Amino acid sequence: MMKKNLLAACLLFFGASSMFAQTSLKANVSLEQKVNRLLAQMTLEEKVGQLNQYTSDRLATGPIAPNSNKLNEIKQGKVGSMLNVRGAKDTRMLQEAALQSRLKIPMLFGLDVIHGYRVTFPIPLAEAASWDLDAIELSARIAAKEAAAAGIHWTFAPMVDIGRDPRWGRVMEGAGEDTYLGSLIAKARVHGFQGKGLGDTSAVMACAKHFAAYGAALAGRDYNSVDMSDRMLWEVYLPPFKAAVDAGAATFMNSFNELNGIPATGNSFLQRHILKGKWKYNGFVVSDWNSIGEMIPHGFAKDNYEAAQYAITAGSDMDMESRSYINNLVKLVKDKKVPESLIDDAVRRILRKKFEMGLFDDPFRFCNEERENAVLNSVEHHKAARDVSAKSIVLLKNENNLLPLSKQVKSVALIGPLAKSEVDMKGFWSVEWQHDHLVSLYEGVQSKLGDQVQLLYAKGCEIKDSVQTGFAEAVATAQKADVVIVAVGEAFNMSGEAKSRANIGLPGVQEELIKALYNTGKPIVVLVMAGRPLIFNWTADHVPSILYTWWLGSEAGHAMADVLFGDYNPSGKLPMTFPRSEGQIPVFYNYKNTGRPLVNERAGNYRSAYLDMPNSPRYAFGYGLSYTTFSYNDLKLSKSTIKGNEIIDVSFTLSNTGKYAGAEVAQLYLHDQVASVTRPVKELKGFEKVFLQPGESKVVHFTIDREMLCFYNQQMKWTAEPGSFKFMIGGASDNIKLESKFELTQ
Numbered sequence: 001m002m003k004k005n006l007l008a009a010c011l012l013f014f015g016a017s018s019m020f021a022q023t024s025l026k027a028n029v030s031l032e033q034k035v036n037r038l039l040a041q042m043t044l045e046e047k048v049g050q051l052n053q054y055t056s057d058r059l060a061t062g063p064i065a066p067n068s069n070k071l072n073e074i075k076q077g078k079v080g081s082m083l084n085v086r087g088a089k090d091t092r093m094l095q096e097a098a099l100q101s102r103l104k105i106p107m108l109f110g111l112d113v114i115h116g117y118r119v120t121f122p123i124p125l126a127e128a129a130s131w132d133l134d135a136i137e138l139s140a141r142i143a144a145k146e147a148a149a150a151g152i153h154w155t156f157a158p159m160v161d162i163g164r165d166p167r168w169g170r171v172m173e174g175a176g177e178d179t180y181l182g183s184l185i186a187k188a189r190v191h192g193f194q195g196k197g198l199g200d201t202s203a204v205m206a207c208a209k210h211f212a213a214y215g216a217a218l219a220g221r222d223y224n225s226v227d228m229s230d231r232m233l234w235e236v237y238l239p240p241f242k243a244a245v246d247a248g249a250a251t252f253m254n255s256f257n258e259l260n261g262i263p264a265t266g267n268s269f270l271q272r273h274i275l276k277g278k279w280k281y282n283g284f285v286v287s288d289w290n291s292i293g294e295m296i297p298h299g300f301a302k303d304n305y306e307a308a309q310y311a312i313t314a315g316s317d318m319d320m321e322s323r324s325y326i327n328n329l330v331k332l333v334k335d336k337k338v339p340e341s342l343i344d345d346a347v348r349r350i351l352r353k354k355f356e357m358g359l360f361d362d363p364f365r366f367c368n369e370e371r372e373n374a375v376l377n378s379v380e381h382h383k384a385a386r387d388v389s390a391k392s393i394v395l396l397k398n399e400n401n402l403l404p405l406s407k408q409v410k411s412v413a414l415i416g417p418l419a420k421s422e423v424d425m426k427g428f429w430s431v432e433w434q435h436d437h438l439v440s441l442y443e444g445v446q447s448k449l450g451d452q453v454q455l456l457y458a459k460g461c462e463i464k465d466s467v468q469t470g471f472a473e474a475v476a477t478a479q480k481a482d483v484v485i486v487a488v489g490e491a492f493n494m495s496g497e498a499k500s501r502a503n504i505g506l507p508g509v510q511e512e513l514i515k516a517l518y519n520t521g522k523p524i525v526v527l528v529m530a531g532r533p534l535i536f537n538w539t540a541d542h543v544p545s546i547l548y549t550w551w552l553g554s555e556a557g558h559a560m561a562d563v564l565f566g567d568y569n570p571s572g573k574l575p576m577t578f579p580r581s582e583g584q585i586p587v588f589y590n591y592k593n594t595g596r597p598l599v600n601e602r603a604g605n606y607r608s609a610y611l612d613m614p615n616s617p618r619y620a621f622g623y624g625l626s627y628t629t630f631s632y633n634d635l636k637l638s639k640s641t642i643k644g645n646e647i648i649d650v651s652f653t654l655s656n657t658g659k660y661a662g663a664e665v666a667q668l669y670l671h672d673q674v675a676s677v678t679r680p681v682k683e684l685k686g687f688e689k690v691f692l693q694p695g696e697s698k699v700v701h702f703t704i705d706r707e708m709l710c711f712y713n714q715q716m717k718w719t720a721e722p723g724s725f726k727f728m729i730g731g732a733s734d735n736i737k738l739e740s741k742f743e744l745t746q
């Protein structure tokens with residue numbers, strides 16, 4: 001009898017508490033009260049369940065550990081989040097399972113919506129080449145709208161890792177090598193993804209990743225160790241993450257790499273001291289895929305029990321796919337190795353986001369199939385994709401002004417392994433591409449020119465094998481045409497995660513194909529489609545017209561045709577330095593002068609130079625041409641000496657001196673000439689993208705303020721030091737048109 005009463009009492013308690021939990025959540029109480037009231041209802045096991053994230057096995061984006069019991073664990077409240085579940089229908093089904101748990105806490109659904117959901121946008125590195133922050137924000141906004149309509153609450157983006165090494169395949173996901181540009185793009189992407197704010201049904205939680213310094217992997221080899229000074233970390237790699245915090249990023253993701261000997265996942269300095277301490281971050285941190293468990297092969301934890309202890313102690317709130325938390329945290333608390341307060345802090349951070357997303361009010365508010373069908377793949381979304389795609393294309397060369405091509409051309413030969421490719425336009429990390437029609441270059445040109453042009457085609461060769469038997473047909477095809485357009489580059493899976501390459505030349509025999517076509521003497525333009533800077537020195541030296549078109553997504557072919565035939569005048573500028581050789585890497589624009597600088601390209605003796613190659617890259621950061629030309633004149637400074645927080649207004653006249661309307665990205669660089677810590681020869685501190693009609697001029701202003709002059713001194717204090725500063729303005733980091741100096745006196 002006693003046992004029955006006890007059982008009845010327990011059932012009554014748990015039953016009442018789950019109803020209480022639900023009803024009290026409806027009451028008009030503050031967010032923190034709601035979080036704390038729910039937390040108070042939770043058992044330790046339920047709390048740990050919130051910290052556990054599983055992937056759907058069908059769409060895994062990492063190495064999976066088979067686990068057929070996931071659905072039961074979801075019903076038992078042991079899974080706080082799922083990733084790689086797509087669609088209103090599937091997310092609804094799994095959310096229904098989560099609501100069978102005692103406290104009915106809904107799950108978060110996360111997905112790598114890196115450059116579009118249904119409509120695929122250009123890869124992030126390509127969009128960075130547009131230097132158009134509004135277009136970049138719009139791209140993220142549309143990706144969020146589509147993802148949110150498909151049941152997704154959370155995107156694992158933006159990736160804000162600074163990338164200075166093109167051997168690292170993940171440069172395609174970021175914004176390139178520069179901290180200033182990368183920070184502005186991080187802000188634009190967070191704002192795009194989160195829109196009007198969490199709770200809006202078109203907003204998804206952003207996730208700044210990978211925290212931190214993942215892009216500095218030794219030798220450009222993915223997942224490799226990172227070792228750098230605090231100054232380099234704080235000056236170059238952390239600011240885009242801080243920009244993401246300031247932009248309100250709902251979540252962070254830590255990185256696979258160790259930093260100075262400590263894996264990021266177990267790195268209290270990064271996650272507790274900097275992110276949650278100094279930056280007062282109140283979102284939550286999800287580990288990268290299995291990275292908690294990977295502290296074992298790192299040699300930092302002896303087993304998952306220890307890995308879980310180190311990770312939760314260091315501030316990793318949610319465990320993606322390692323099962324270290326779900327299998328060990330309860331025991332760690334009972335063994336008094338981990339205070340329950342740490343678990344509570346992590347659970348609060350996650351519950352807070354679930355409340356903010358409105359999931360307790362309506363767990364299915366993102367699971368509406370009608371809305372999904374209405375929102376995805378709209379004409380408006382495709383139009384925005386075509387616009388930002390054209391803006392992302394970089395004109396590297398256009399001698400003799402072969403471009404833009406005339407639409408009255410009689411015959412065009414489209415040649416190369418990427419000329420008709422659709423699948424390679426999607427790039428890496430694309431989501432619903434298989435349901436989307438990706439426009440190839442061939443289709444784009446065909447659509448542009450209609451049937452009055454004779455469009456010839458030959459593949460010529462494969463992307464990465466050594467067979468040249470297709471060259472003869474390609475040459476014969478070229479000889480029949482008025483102009484030859486050659487499409488070369490990487491396959492969609494040759495850049496991206498786990499895609500490091502020691503040799504970043506054009507793969508296979510593609511450059512040999514270009515040579516063969518060049519030797520026909522026909523007018524030729526080469527388009528390079530890739531996820532990273534590639535090396536193609538012969539082509540760069542010989543071919544008169546070259547466009548770098550990256551991987552442009554759904555509207556690739558239309559955007560390339562718009563540029564080729566002059567409906568869009570290319571305005572892109574490189575967000576990363578293009579080396580002449582892998583031997584130069586790392587090579588970037590904001591280098592130090594050294595004590596023995598190279599005064600000019602002649603090596604000479606005892607200079608910081610190579611015997612066998614110039615120091616200069618093939619193409620510099622910020623470089624990109626236009627079909628028109630621009631002049632920079634009438635430099636004016638409001639003052640040449642400042643002190644304290646005084647500012648200088650710098651103005652100049654930018655003119656379109658050519659015959660095509662077009663946009664120029666005027667860039668402002670600064671150099672602190674003498675300081676207590678050596679400073680880079682130049683650092684980007686401002687830019688303006690200005691559209692001008694032929695003959696039109698505009699006075700452009702930059703404001704120089706004290707913050708721009710600051711750096712970390714020998715005591716790692718962020719400060720500006722009196723002295724002489726040079727500023728430079730131009731259309732590329734190696735193409736300065738105007739420069740002058742000013743003094744900071746105190």
Ligand code: GLC
Nearest residue numbers: 061062112156209288289497
């Ligand atoms: C991957 C990536 C990370 C991604 C996550 C989920 O390994 O490193 O960027 O968000 O796993 O797919």
